[in-house]
Amino acid sequence: MRIARSLFALRSLLASALCVCATSVALAQAPNEAALAAFGGFTGLSKMTEDFVERVQKNPRIGRFFKEADTERIQAMLTDLFCDVLGGGCKYQGKSMQAVHANMKVASADFNVLAEELQNALTAANVPFADQNKLIAKLAPMHRDIVEK
Amino acid sequence: MTQIEHVTTLRLLKRISAVALGVAGFAGLVATAHAGTVITVAGDRDGLGMLNVVISLKPIGVAAPAAVPAIITVTQENLQFKPYISVIRKGSSVVFANRDTVEHHIKSFSSSRPFEIAVHKPGDTPPPIRFDSEGAIVAYCILHDWMRAYVYVADTPWYGTSNATGSVRIENVPAGEYEVNAWHPDLGQFKPPLTTKLTVPESGIVQTTFKFEFKPRPIRQAPRQSGVKTADAHQHH
Numbered sequence: 001m002r003i004a005r006s007l008f009a010l011r012s013l014l015a016s017a018l019c020v021c022a023t024s025v026a027l028a029q030a031p032n033e034a035a036l037a038a039f040g041g042f043t044g045l046s047k048m049t050e051d052f053v054e055r056v057q058k059n060p061r062i063g064r065f066f067k068e069a070d071t072e073r074i075q076a077m078l079t080d081l082f083c084d085v086l087g088g089g090c091k092y093q094g095k096s097m098q099a100v101h102a103n104m105k106v107a108s109a110d111f112n113v114l115a116e117e118l119q120n121a122l123t124a125a126n127v128p129f130a131d132q133n134k135l136i137a138k139l140a141p142m143h144r145d146i147v148e149k
Numbered sequence: 150m151t152q153i154e155h156v157t158t159l160r161l162l163k164r165i166s167a168v169a170l171g172v173a174g175f176a177g178l179v180a181t182a183h184a185g186t187v188i189t190v191a192g193d194r195d196g197l198g199m200l201n202v203v204i205s206l207k208p209i210g211v212a213a214p215a216a217v218p219a220i221i222t223v224t225q226e227n228l229q230f231k232p233y234i235s236v237i238r239k240g241s242s243v244v245f246a247n248r249d250t251v252e253h254h255i256k257s258f259s260s261s262r263p264f265e266i267a268v269h270k271p272g273d274t275p276p277p278i279r280f281d282s283e284g285a286i287v288a289y290c291i292l293h294d295w296m297r298a299y300v301y302v303a304d305t306p307w308y309g310t311s312n313a314t315g316s317v318r319i320e321n322v323p324a325g326e327y328e329v330n331a332w333h334p335d336l337g338q339f340k341p342p343l344t345t346k347l348t349v350p351e352s353g354i355v356q357t358t359f360k361f362e363f364k365p366r367p368i369r370q371a372p373r374q375s376g377v378k379t380a381d382a383h384q385h386h
Contacts, residue, residue: 031263043260047339070369072337073289073297076258093256093291 032089038131042083042090049079052121061113065104085138097145105148115139183324183351187307191315191331191359198315199365201234202333203285206307206319209326209346213305216240220277223298224248225255225269225290228371230298234334239304242277245269245288254291259338262286262302285332295369299334324351331359335366 031042039045053075057066066074083090094100115136122132191202207213218240224231226248235243247253247269255266261282266275280286280302290296301308307327309317327349332342343359 042263046258046260050337050339070294072287072335073294075337076287076289079258093254 031083032087035086036083036088039082039086039127039135040125042079042088044125045082045086045088046075046079048121048125048127049082050075051124052118053078055117055121056114059113059117062110062117065106065110082135082139086135097142101146101148106146108143108147111143111147184321185324185349185352186354187317187319187322187327187329187347187349188354188356189311189317189319189329189331189359190356191311191317191333191361193361193364195364196360198311198313199333199361200311200313200315201365202311202315202317202331202359202361203234203236203301203303203342204309204311204317204319205236205301205303205305205330205332206322206327206349207305207330208323209328211325213307216306218242218279220244222246223288223300225253225296228293228296230288230290230296232298233368234299234301234310236301236303236308236310237280238306239283239302240279240281241302242279243300244274244277245298246274247271252292253296255288256291257286257288259284259286264288285334285336285338287334287338293371295371297369301332322349324349329357331361333361333365335361335363 033041036042036045039048053066053071057063057069057071077092077094080090081092081094082088084092118136118139119132122135127135187204187206189202189204191199191204193199216238219238220242221235221237222244223235224246228249228251237243245255245266248271250271252271253266253269255264255269257264261284262278262280264278269275280300283302283304286300286302288298288300307319307322309319311317325348326346328344328346330342330344336342343361345357345359347355347357349355
């Protein structure tokens with residue numbers, strides 16, 4: 001626990017150090033391509049996410065949640081989120097999962113349908129099964145922030 | 150300034166003026182030589198004219214004439230990027246200047262040119278960002294989810310962006326064969342632009358049309374709320 005906490009502190013320290021450097025300066029984001037290799041690198045992950053968002057939007061059960069949504073921005077932000085949880089060197093800076101899903105009344109079954117569509121998109125992108133599971137395992141805990149009880 | 154520096158500066162000046170003369174000469178040549186006008190009209194699924202379609206003409210079989218890299222400015226004003234779409238020549242740069250009274254946080258996720266300008270203070274003008282790959286880049290503001298800007302990087306001097314009727318007029322295009330690309334923001338990052346070929350005549354007009362298989366999404370606007378302070382346009386001197 002203590003280790004985890006100090007790691008966290010170190011991370012925030014690093015993050016704030018980076019922020020100081022980044023102030024007013026354009027920094028090229030350098031994704032860690034090796035961590036994203038199974039997903040086709042950052043570009044591959046980005047393409048897969050675009051396909052995923054399109055699948056979700058067309059889905060008869062959960063498409064309604066995305067009817068008025070800015071799908072292009074969702075695609076961009078989600079790519080960053082996926083890249084972040086995969087250790088791909090990106091930093092998700094969007095709103096919290098809780099904040100973006102507030103008042104949407106997402107049911108557990110909706111969440112599962114979304115997870116299935118993610119698997120479909122990953123399979124279509126030829127991501128190996130083990131790597132699919134790696135990503136899904138990282139996203140699964142978000143269930144509690146997204147689904148309304 | 151030392152002697153050597155002085156000589157170098159002189160040489161540089163000479164070279165610059167030579168280049169300038171070359172460019173002027175080239176421009177003169179284009180104006181008097183055989184050149185035509187290209188008009189394109191872009192429509193949506195229902196045949197309605199489409200705004201913000203970027204048209205670029207690439208000569209086939211010959212290299213596009215070299216260009217001096219430019220620096221353009223895209224501002225953040227009244228919680229919007231301005232302009233919404235910019236077209237620049239490959240190798241040119243963009244300055245993202247904050248003219249609002251609030252902070253912005255600009256980030257591009259585009260694989261061809263990811264960049265980030267974090268904590269972008271009011272009145273701040275960070276260094277220019279150079280674009281060396283062809284294609285479209287989208288930049289968002291992390292803090293204001295409706296704010297976005299597109300930078301389309303073209304490797305040709307012949308381009309334009311459509312008006313509300315969907316038309317673009319590009320003049321003084323040297324006669325010859327061209328690949329014409331039509332791109333719209335709603336194609337997203339990975340769908341290719343519509344493309345066709347045409348022959349520019351030695352004089353007169355050649356026209357072509359493009360049909361996109363979708364209806365363009367409305368451009369998101371800043372919400373009208375009293376709590377958000379924006380720069381007052383009248384305060385600029």
